[in-house]
Amino acid sequence: MxxxxxxxxxxxxxxxxVAWNERTGQxxxxxxxxxxSNGAVKVEATYLYADLADSTEMQKLYGSDFAARVHRMYLGGACEVIRAQGGEIRSFDGDRVMGIFMGKRMRNDATSAALKINWVVCEVINKLTINRKRSNGDWWKVSHGVGIDSGEALIVRAGVRNRPGGSNHNDLISIGAAPAIAAKLSGLRNVGGATIVTDNVYRYLQDSTKLSTKDKTNMFKGPQTRDVDPYKVTTYTSSWWTRP
Incomplete structure (x- = not known):
């Protein structure tokens, strides 16, 4: 044995x-x-992480039934938006989902997805979950964060394979600055808006993505320099939402 x-x-x-059997992915x-065993795909991609906030407090204040419904609404809505914008979903982590975008419009598509996910929260979920208070008496609302960065990453598989019965428990993981920074940005709170993009995303945004439809106001504020350990990044933040 x-x-x-x-x-x-x-x-x-x-x-x-083992030596990587690496290829470039389109x-x-x-x-x-x-x-x-040794597969690896190098990609140039834009990573989006959507992260539901205050999950523990939500469960404590309102119970598992309420928290589970909010989780399902948030993750379900985020996934629908990511796919509709051309993104691929490759990872879930509790109350967080990761979308990967590739192609010429990857930064614009990911940013559009973030603004639409904010619509899901502001105009759908919070209108269904009104009239609830925090322990300090303040009105409670669902909040979240979406972080986006773009760059090179190496995608590999990790986990268990060839278990008895033929089942596998493994998934893709993305290694690189872009996925790491996007994940950390999604967890920032009280920074002036739910959507946070890096300069490597913002400077590629077209007016149709970053300006409001009504009066062409820039929906993003910045730049701001942030320490995202171990990186120092320039970011832009938006509290706006756009309807899917």
Whole structure:
């Protein structure tokens, strides 16, 4: 019988020494397109992380039933918007979803998705969940954050494969500054708006993405310099929403 500690050590040694079979990707890969043993796809992509805020307080104040419904509305709405804007969903993490966008319009598509996800929160979820208060007496609203950055990333598979019965428990992970920064930006709170994009996204935005439809007001404020450990990034923030 194989001792678990020996199995883990052997697998780690294999992963440490194996040479990557790397290729450049033109579209977002799916799990079965990357070899578990040594497959890797290098992409130039825009990463969007949408993160529901105050999940623990929500459950504590209003119970699991209410929290579960809000989670499903938020993640379901975000996923619909991401897909409609041409993004691919490759990861869920509790109350957070990651979308990957590629192509010539990837920054504009991701930013449009963020503004539309904010509509889901402001105009749909919060109108269904009104008349609830926090413990301090303030009115409670669902809040969230969407972080976006763009750049090079390496996509690989991680997890368990070839379990008895033929089942696998592994998923794609993205390694690079862009996904890491986008994830951290989505977790910032009280920064002047739910949508935060880096300068590497903002400077590519077309007027149709960053200006309001009615009076052509810039929907973003900035620049602001932020420490996103271990990076220092220039960001722009928006509290606006646009209807899907």
């Amino acid at each position: 194989t001792v678990l500690s020996d199995k883990i050590a052997t697998n780690a040694k294999t992963l440490w020494t 579209v977002v890969p799916s799990t079965d397109e990357i070899a578990h």
